[in-house]
Amino acid sequence: MPDNPATVSPAALHGIRVLDFSHALAGPYCTLLLADFGAEVFKLESPSGGDMGRGWGPPFAGNDSSFFFGLNRGKRGISIDLKRPEGLDLCLRLIDRMDVLIENFRPGTMDRLGLGYAAVALRNPRLVYCSISGYGQAGPSRDEAAMDLIVECSSGFMSITGTEEGEQVRSGYAVADINAGLFSVIGILMALRAREQTGQGQYVDVSMLDAMISAMSSNYMSFLGSGRIPSPLGSGFPTVVPYRVFQARDRAFSIAVGSPKLWVAFCQVIGREDLACHPDYSSNARRVENRHALEATLAAIFREQDTTHWIPLMHSVGIPCSPVRNFQEVVHDPQTALRAMFPVIQCPTAGPQKVTGPAVKLSATPARVGEPAPGLGEHSAAVLSEVLGLSADEIEALSTGGIIWPSSHMGTQEAGD
CATH class of the missing domain: 3.40.50.10540 (Crotonobetainyl-coa:carnitine coa-transferase; domain 1)
Structure with a gap:
């Protein structure tokens, strides 16, 4: 105002x-x-x-x-x-x-x-x-x-x-x-x-x-709680999966699937309902344990379409997502204006x-x-x-x-x- x-x-x-x-x-x-x-x-x-x-x-x-x-x-x-x-x-x-x-x-x-x-x-x-x-x-x-x-x-x-x-x-x-x-x-x-x-x-x-x-309180609490020394995960996150940048056919974009409800909706919009109840991926804890296999599967799926296809689908079910924008795109974004x-x-x-x-x-x-x-x-x-x-x-x-x-x-x- x-x-x-x-x-x-x-x-x-x-x-x-x-x-x-x-x-x-x-x-x-x-x-x-x-x-x-x-x-x-x-x-x-x-x-x-x-x-x-x-x-x-x-x-x-x-x-x-x-x-x-x-x-x-x-x-x-x-x-x-x-x-x-x-x-x-x-x-x-x-x-x-x-x-x-x-x-x-x-x-x-x-x-x-x-x-x-x-x-x-x-x-x-x-x-x-x-x-x-x-x-x-x-x-x-x-x-x-x-x-x-x-x-x-x-x-x-x-x-x-x-x-x-x-x-x-x-x-x-x-x-x-x-x-x-x-x-x-x-x-x-x-x-x-x-x-x-x-x-x-x-x-x-x-x-x-x-x-x-x-x-880094959340990161240190993961270490203090587990005793496991963390290492780099690229764009991934240690305690939530899928939560990282993927490469679409045209450019990179990110997704963050942070709840059981969003996981089910995510599997539906990408056309892989079978993943929602797969025993290796049925809970976030299981997805964290099996992140490499799941992320490889998702990476192959996302490379099939442009971000103009994936991002509206994610938004339609409330999944946080964004293209990896450069500074020029951010400066000219109507939201930042x-x-x-x-x-x-x-x-x-x-x-x-x-x-x-x-x-x-x-x-x-x-x-x-x-x-x-x-x-x-x-x-x-x-x-x-x-x-x-x-x-x-x-x-x-x-x-x-x-x-x-x-x-x-x-x-x-x-x-x-």
Whole structure:
């Protein structure tokens, strides 16, 4: 239902201020979601290049990568040199006025800067402070470097992801980063809710490893319940059969037959009623035990017709199914259009750019896709004026001294690089 501007309530997170030290993917994805629902996110970057994600291209949207552009829209960019005492002081004064701080440096980095939780909570006890790391803030793996690929391996995820022949492959998207970002949103919102009751903030410790293990709860429960170490099943699923991708005559498609009722209906629509009561396939447990023989039989059947034949048949009896679509097909799908999953925002240097839209639809306080991703330090002066009340002369002095970026003694071209 379209929003009526006259009746739309303030955004769900209106009034929440977030100081965002994060970079790359996990942290920026978390703060993207917060920004979409009305939090005022101040993206704090180093003057010496800023977020590494700015260069993760091609493709590029203007001066920055499309990767960075999509993850950092709706945020305000500030750049402060934290290695200078004046810069650290500015940062601490900003923290005094924040509701949330988020960072995803290696454990100990913020403490060394003088910005760790113990230090800043003394100044702002209402602060919700979220740290995202590879392995958490304590333990034997605490100081190990981690990126998505590494945690896909260390969490056990890659051991179950790949072909049945045994080749293990990375997820098609950065699942460890995104899971950590999602759990960070959940942790921050729970801490803000607790603050409403106690008046006190708290520390939110999210590790990519923990997030992956939690997200694989069903997989780990199968192992914990059976003691059998799982291995890759391709597109199959360990506890439901048939549940996988098959190749039709024209293209690949998936089916998911998850109940006894659907199994009987499935056998009827493919013209193999005999399979429904076959002793090897009469229950899901028996189908799991005999998956290879059954899947080979079904594969031969499906290769006889196109997906335009099979998919309407499956839909007619309520069996979940879909062709294996590429990104172009998804972007042009009328369902994703209706759900506003690819809104357009204007990039000042590259024109209109499609981005991914918010997945959560709230009826009274909907998400709003914000402004383009900020240039490095684009809002430094404005934020210091609005949040800290600094005068134009004070801001000019900080700029001239190289404490904030853009620095007024740098040339225009260099400041925009």
